[in-house]
Amino acid sequence: MNAVEAVEVTKKYKRSLSFAISNISLNIKSGRIFTLLGRNGAGKTTFVRICATQLLPTSGTITIFNHDLIRDTEKIRNYISIVPQEGRPLRALTPWDHVYYWLRIRGMDKVEAAKRTKKILLDFELYDVRNKLAMYLSGGMKQKILVAMAMATDSKLLFLDEPTIGLDPVSRRQIWKAIKEKKESGTTIMLTTHYMDEAEILSDDIVIIDKGIVVEQGTLSDIRKNIKENIKIEISKSGMDVETLKSYGSVVDTGADTLRLFTFESNIQELSGIAIKRNLFFKVSPITLDDVFVSLVGTEPNNSDSD
Ligand SMILES: Nc1ncnc2c1ncn2[C@@H]1O[C@H](COP(=O)(O)OP(=O)(O)OP(=O)(O)O)[C@@H](O)[C@H]1O
Numbered sequence: 001m002n003a004v005e006a007v008e009v010t011k012k013y014k015r016s017l018s019f020a021i022s023n024i025s026l027n028i029k030s031g032r033i034f035t036l037l038g039r040n041g042a043g044k045t046t047f048v049r050i051c052a053t054q055l056l057p058t059s060g061t062i063t064i065f066n067h068d069l070i071r072d073t074e075k076i077r078n079y080i081s082i083v084p085q086e087g088r089p090l091r092a093l094t095p096w097d098h099v100y101y102w103l104r105i106r107g108m109d110k111v112e113a114a115k116r117t118k119k120i121l122l123d124f125e126l127y128d129v130r131n132k133l134a135m136y137l138s139g140g141m142k143q144k145i146l147v148a149m150a151m152a153t154d155s156k157l158l159f160l161d162e163p164t165i166g167l168d169p170v171s172r173r174q175i176w177k178a179i180k181e182k183k184e185s186g187t188t189i190m191l192t193t194h195y196m197d198e199a200e201i202l203s204d205d206i207v208i209i210d211k212g213i214v215v216e217q218g219t220l221s222d223i224r225k226n227i228k229e230n231i232k233i234e235i236s237k238s239g240m241d242v243e244t245l246k247s248y249g250s251v252v253d254t255g256a257d258t259l260r261l262f263t264f265e266s267n268i269q270e271l272s273g274i275a276i277k278r279n280l281f282f283k284v285s286p287i288t289l290d291d292v293f294v295s296l297v298g299t300e301p302n303n304s305d306s307d
Pocket residue numbers: 013014016020038039040041042043044045046047085304306
């Protein structure tokens with residue numbers, strides 16, 4: 001079963017000249033982690049907010065667990081929770097109250113709500129500060145409250161719009177673990193992130209959007225196949241002729257001091273020989289989602305004219 005079916009969804013904001021998203025069609029299979037990737041302004045939050053019933057599309061249809069988004073909005077809201085991109089907890093409420101009362105509002109009984117609240121606050125290292133007002137907590141702790149609220153529910157579908165933004169590396173891993181546990185219990189997750197390592201660790205399926213249009217979609221391994229070569233070499237720009245490099249594979253200039261060459265293992269020896277002779281920086285590594293992302297959407301300036 002599909003958790004989400006979107007057909008030709010478009011959104012044009014009031015007073016905006018162009019479409020924030022255009023003709024987005026995609027399916028999200030139930031029980032999977034689906035990640036939406038794209039540069040700033042690509043339209044991820046717009047799409048997430050539409051699916052989460054917070055924003056109306058300009059045209060197109062969406063069904064969530066076979067319910068029409070517009071006709072059955074109230075029913076759909078019982079199935080979903082969202083961590084909004086720019087959400088803030090209430091200043092005068094504690095972490096405990098945020099999670100506990102959120103669960104109670106959604107109909108959970110007192111004992112279960114208290115049990116869940118304790119578990120998620122322990123998992124996210126918020127238990128020690130459970131009775132402190134949010135206004136006295138750090139930025140990362142506030143972010144974790146929002147994630148905890150959504151993750152403690154029984155929602156069948158979670159929308160996580162950059163859930164780990166601003167979190168330290170240990171906290172990010174706590175969230176990843178909770179996301180994986182949710183998936184194991186059958187929850188469907190729609191995720192957006194700018195952290196490619198996070199996308200790589202969590203995603204089953206990926207859609208890349210650019211300027212409101214889907215440019216690539218598939219499973220994580222499908223998306224990786226976008227680069228046909230199987231190895232990445234980073235090599236100093238200075239002292240290396242781009243044309244020579246191009247004869248070994250595809251070259252991407254990311255603007256850094258090094259060039260990225262996507263090539264095959266069979267070329268490593270020859271190229272490292274050149275690099276050693278010329279005393280150049282030389283590094284071989286596997287191709288990552290980050291490489292695919294940059295090669296698909298990172299080659300042009302991201303000038304938006306939507307206002
Ligand atoms: N409330 C709004 N009114 C007018 N235009 C908007 C509004 N919200 C977003 N936009 C425009 O819609 C486009 C998509 O924005 P959106 O927030 O969906 O991007 P995003 O992919 O989530 O970006 P980011 O990675 O920075 O969060 C942008 O051009 C943005 O300027």
